[in-house]
Amino acid sequence: MNALRAFEASARHVSFTLAANELGVSQAAVSRFVRILEDSLGTALFVRRQNGLELTEAGSLLAPELRSVFDRIDQLMRETQARGRVTKVLTVGIGPTLATRWLIPRLGRFTSAHPDIEIRIATGGAVAPFNEEWTCAIRLGQAPWSGFVARRLFTMxxxxxxxxxxxxxxxxxxxxxxxxxxxxxxxxxxxxxxxxxxxxxxxxxxxxxxxxxxxxxxxxxxxxxxxxxxxxxxxxxxxxxxxxxxxxxxxxxxxxKIDAFYLIHRPGKEQDPGLKAFTDWLEAEIGEPADIKNVN
Missing domain, CATH: 3.40.190.10 (Periplasmic binding protein-like II)
Structure with a gap:
């Protein structure tokens, strides 16, 4: 890998010296790595002249392909690093009208305050069965909510x-x-x-x-x-x-409206960090603490 990096930088700069400056090693080390690569391939990649370097035909073919590979590796590293920063996933089941006309217009404030939480909106319908892959759901109805912890949010x-x-x-x-x-x-x-x-x-x-x-x-x-x-x-x-x-x-x-909107989730989810952050944010958006009921 060091030899490939040394060759790619040298080909881009057409200079061992400039490649060495970029890679933070000596000019001699870059020259040695390129020579190792040439020996491994069994072909010269540069014509070495007193006034500089010139890529051979083999070097001209290898350099752009190698540059593309390194660019892709760098992209994968950035994507992996970005995914690593998302430590919590919150999946919210919600009716499509409430999602588009109430939640989504406000959602930017939640994502700005909690960039480490990946929120996923599942519009399964206002009265669809609770999907066990969801963290929670916002449902329109009346208590009791059998089998759920329910927080009354608001009515309209x-x-x-x-x-x-x-x-x-x-x-x-x-x-x-x-x-x-x-x-x-x-x-x-x-x-x-x-x-x-x-x-x-x-x-x-x-x-x-x-x-x-x-x-x-x-x-x-x-x-x-x-x-x-x-x-x-x-x-x-x-x-x-x-x-x-x-x-x-x-x-x-x-x-x-007789029915109210409730935030519901299965018992045992209370300590989920994404759910806790979402609940606190909902209460701040609504302007009053949610009425929490444990429903059997």
């Missing part, structure tokens, strides 16, 4: 939104009979609770038009933005869309 209000053009048809809640009501599969009670809070009479409810059903809030919000109808969504999911005019909220009425 439900707000009605639709495309601005659709909102022109809605002067009062009863006007919802004019458009489709988009629904989310895992949140079947959102609309009934909003109707009750709005005080809509039974004859109006009978005229309401149920719209398509979507697996996730994010899909329903896309449909609403495209003019398919109105949807009830959690406030944090729509704040940016409302701010930029992509969606609008035609009525001030909101209702609290």
């Amino acid at each position: 209000d439900l707000v009605l939104v639709c495309a601005p053009e659709r909102a022109k048809q809605l002067r009062r809640p009863a006007d919802l009979a004019k458009i489709s009501l988009l629904r989310v599969r895992h949140a079947p009670n959102d609309w009934s609770r909003w109707w009750a809070a709005a005080g809509l009479p039974m004859e109006t409810l009978a005229r309401l038009t149920p719209g398509p059903v979507f697996d996730y809030y994010g899909l329903a919000l896309q449909a609403a933005a495209d003019g398919l109808g109105a949807v009830l969504a959690m406030r944090a999911y729509v704040e940016e869309d409302i701010a930029i005019g992509r969606l609008t909220s035609p009525f001030p009425l909101t209702v609290p």
